[in-house]
Amino acid sequence: MPRAGLTPRVVAEEAARLCDEEGFDALTLASLAKRVGVAAPSLYKHVDGLTALRRDVALLGMAELAEALRGATVGRSGAPALRAAADAYRGYARAHPGRYAALQQAPRPDDEEAQRVAAGPVSVLAAVLRGFGIGDDQAVHAIRALRSGLHGFVHLEANGGFRLPEDLDESYGLLVEGFVRAFEGWADVAARTGDG
Amino acid sequence: MPRAGLTPRVVAEEAARLCDEEGFDALTLASLAKRVGVAAPSLYKHVDGLTALRRDVALLGMAELAEALRGATVGRSGAPALRAAADAYRGYARAHPGRYAALQQAPRPDDEEAQRVAAGPVSVLAAVLRGFGIGDDQAVHAIRALRSGLHGFVHLEANGGFRLPEDLDESYGLLVEGFVRAFEGWADVAARTGDG
DNA sequence: GCTTTTTGGCTATCAGCATTAGCTAGAGCC
DNA sequence: GGCTCTAGCTAATGCTGATAGCCAAAAAGC
Numbered sequence: 132m133p134r135a136g137l138t139p140r141v142v143a144e145e146a147a148r149l150c151d152e153e154g155f156d157a158l159t160l161a162s163l164a165k166r167v168g169v170a171a172p173s174l175y176k177h178v179d180g181l182t183a184l185r186r187d188v189a190l191l192g193m194a195e196l197a198e199a200l201r202g203a204t205v206g207r208s209g210a211p212a213l214r215a216a217a218d219a220y221r222g223y224a225r226a227h228p229g230r231y232a233a234l235q236q237a238p239r240p241d242d243e244e245a246q247r248v249a250a251g252p253v254s255v256l257a258a259v260l261r262g263f264g265i266g267d268d269q270a271v272h273a274i275r276a277l278r279s280g281l282h283g284f285v286h287l288e289a290n291g292g293f294r295l296p297e298d299l300d301e302s303y304g305l306l307v308e309g310f311v312r313a314f315e316g317w318a319d320v321a322a323r324t325g326d327g
Numbered sequence: 328m329p330r331a332g333l334t335p336r337v338v339a340e341e342a343a344r345l346c347d348e349e350g351f352d353a354l355t356l357a358s359l360a361k362r363v364g365v366a367a368p369s370l371y372k373h374v375d376g377l378t379a380l381r382r383d384v385a386l387l388g389m390a391e392l393a394e395a396l397r398g399a400t401v402g403r404s405g406a407p408a409l410r411a412a413a414d415a416y417r418g419y420a421r422a423h424p425g426r427y428a429a430l431q432q433a434p435r436p437d438d439e440e441a442q443r444v445a446a447g448p449v450s451v452l453a454a455v456l457r458g459f460g461i462g463d464d465q466a467v468h469a470i471r472a473l474r475s476g477l478h479g480f481v482h483l484e485a486n487g488g489f490r491l492p493e494d495l496d497e498s499y500g501l502l503v504e505g506f507v508r509a510f511e512g513w514a515d516v517a518a519r520t521g522d523g
Numbered sequence: 524g525c526t527t528t529t530t531g532g533c534t535a536t537c538a539g540c541a542t543t544a545g546c547t548a549g550a551g552c553c
Numbered sequence: 554g555g556c557t558c559t560a561g562c563t564a565a566t567g568c569t570g571a572t573a574g575c576c577a578a579a580a581a582g583c
Contacts (some may be wrong), residue, residue, distance in 0.1 A: 133549085275483075284477055287475060309505070
């Protein structure tokens with residue numbers, strides 16, 4: 132039995148690749164073991180079970196997504212930064228659908244590392260929004276709104292929620308422009324809350 | 328062996344209840360069988376396997392969600408209709424988290440009934456947006472944007488994506504006001520596409 | 524009301540999965 | 554070269570979805 136040269140890192144990365152290629156639900160210890168050329172129980176030398184493996188994929192994705200957002204926004208601010216971040220966000224989800232799906236599992240509340248890593252993408256969006264001059268008491272709400280819009284579009288797109296032939300790039304562009312406009316006039320938006 | 332009085336409808340409704348109470352992932356034929364007091368294989372007399380059961384829960388949820396949206400918007404138009412629809416949307420997802428989770432599975436392309444039922448909620452939102460005077464060439468994009476925002480918020484909320492203590496109702500209200508404003512000035516939003 | 528048919532329940536069985544226990548051989552260290 | 558550590562293995566358990574085939578309860582026909 133020659134050794135396969137596995138490490139926790141290699142296993143997690145291969146799991147992420149499997150997720151992207153076959154779908155997050157296709158990530159099983161059995162399928163991953165077959166992929167890396169090892170018997171299923173051998174994986175336990177590197178990973179603490181399926182749940183932990185999923186978490187590892189999620190952490191990997193979170194870190195990569197944060198990096199993608201950072202790379203897209205560096206050197207920009209305001210509306211151009213927001214547009215670049217939005218494109219990078221969707222681009223990452225399309226390039227790595229399995230990893231993006233892995234992000235949807237909420238980390239356990241006592242998992243401090245996961246909490247920390249999960250804050251990465253959010254902090255980039257927060258930095259982008261800071262360029263719009265939104266008040267501190269409003270920043271959290273604005274970030275939540277932006278995250279909702281980006282994630283919602285990407286998630287619906289990935290799950291076949293948009294079935295009409297109209298161009299998805301255009302739809303996404305309009306969504307993003309709507310956010311640019313909302314953030315530029317956020318005081319106006321906030322003033323209207325509760326009008327209904 | 329007395330009969331349990333099951334029918335496909337009863338089974339689907341009990342499955343939906345189980346999803347809401349224990350989570351969508353907790354829906355297994357074994358757990359459902361135990362819940363309705365029957366051996367697991369007996370369920371096959373009423374439902375064509377786990378995949379079909381999940382689809383049934385999704386269809387039930389889609390129909391209920393459409394009904395909730397219709398009920399909330401009847402007699403209203405414009406911004407009040409949009410606010411009412413948004414509240415009903417989130418309210419349904421919170422009241423029935425398992426059913427809402429079931430909606431995320433894309434129906435098979437050849438499943439015509441599912442396609443039809445899935446169009447229900449979308450058509451209500453489309454009717455609401457018609458009150459904003461958005462051009463036909465823009466309607467699909469506007470609806471996609473709205474769906475993204477509502478679904479994204481609700482999905483992140485349901486999956487523990489919002490961890491700060493700030494009030495979620497307020498965040499959602501601001502998101503919705505942002506959409507109201509965007510739809511009232513949609514020509515402006517559309518004109519900006521591609522500025523970046 | 525009795526018989527016949529239909530059908531909704533059952534047990535038995537199988538295959539695939541995650542997981543644990545315990546064994547073994549390869550790689551590095553003295 | 555021998556020791557130790559560990560990354561692999563096989564075997565076994567218990568859960569899941571699913572199929573096959575049996576049997577009794579309900580329904581239908583007369």
